[in-house]
Amino acid sequence: MSQPPTLSAAQIPSERLLLRTTLHEADREALIELSTDPEVRAHLGGPQPRHEVEQRLDTRLATGATTSPGSYVIADNTTDQVIGTLMLARRATDRPGHVTEDGEELELGYVLRRSAWGAGFAFEAATAALRAAAHELPDQPVLIVTQTANKRSLKLAARLGFRPVSTFEEFDAEQTLCTAPLSTFRT
Ligand SMILES: CC(C)(COP(=O)(O)OP(=O)(O)OC[C@H]1O[C@@H](n2cnc3c(N)ncnc32)[C@H](O)[C@@H]1OP(=O)(O)O)[C@@H](O)C(=O)NCCC(=O)NCCS
Numbered sequence: 001m002s003q004p005p006t007l008s009a010a011q012i013p014s015e016r017l018l019l020r021t022t023l024h025e026a027d028r029e030a031l032i033e034l035s036t037d038p039e040v041r042a043h044l045g046g047p048q049p050r051h052e053v054e055q056r057l058d059t060r061l062a063t064g065a066t067t068s069p070g071s072y073v074i075a076d077n078t079t080d081q082v083i084g085t086l087m088l089a090r091r092a093t094d095r096p097g098h099v100t101e102d103g104e105e106l107e108l109g110y111v112l113r114r115s116a117w118g119a120g121f122a123f124e125a126a127t128a129a130l131r132a133a134a135h136e137l138p139d140q141p142v143l144i145v146t147q148t149a150n151k152r153s154l155k156l157a158a159r160l161g162f163r164p165v166s167t168f169e170e171f172d173a174e175q176t177l178c179t180a181p182l183s184t185f186r187t
Pocket residue numbers: 039040041043044108109110111112113116117118119120121122123124145146150152153155156159
């Protein structure tokens with residue numbers, strides 16, 4: 001069965017940022033940093049080996065675009081420099097953490113380079129993506145699942161208007177499941 005849709009826009013602009021699906025060679029070092037920085041990966045399973053990240057990137061850069069639906073790089077809209085990534089994709093039914101019987105809810109994920117934390121960029125990018133999704137898709141619950149120890153991520157979820165509803169174990173860590181109706185972002 002085909003997956004229910006997610007965002008289709010190739011670009012989503014906001015005040016300081018541009019979310020884009022296109023990938024350029026100039027994005028390489030920033031994308032490597034996102035997957036190998038121990039601080040950025042502290043609640044995401046730890047840093048990944050650089051050679052594995054480079055191999056994966058070679059394939060993705062060759063296609064010139066992010067590969068999975070709802071997947072964006074977050075770029076500074078004046079320099080086009082990548083500061084992070086954002087995903088609004090379907091949460092697989094066989095994973096724990098759902099708020100509907102059918103599962104496959106939209107799930108929001110975000111990762112910023114360490115140097116970009118503390119400036120409201122994740123909030124701005126998430127708001128722009130959720131607003132675009134709310135105009136494109138019918139109302140439905142959106143999830144954010146984050147390690148309970150990830151205080152910055154939980155704070156961001158709360159600022160976006162997501163409500164914590166349960167906790168569960170995955171990847172040997174306690175996860176907090178937060179949710180918000182997509183329609184609340186249709187402003
Ligand atoms: C989770 C993560 C994206 C949060 O980044 P962040 O920069 O703290 O998030 P926000 O965009 O909400 O920014 C909030 C901070 O910017 C400050 N800020 C500065 N200018 C701002 C502005 N114009 N608007 C809003 N906030 C602003 C806020 O005061 C707040 O500061 P504080 O952290 O000192 O309280 C980041 O920590 C990260 O990438 N972590 C690693 C990846 C990860 O764990 N992702 C979660 C997986 S779901």
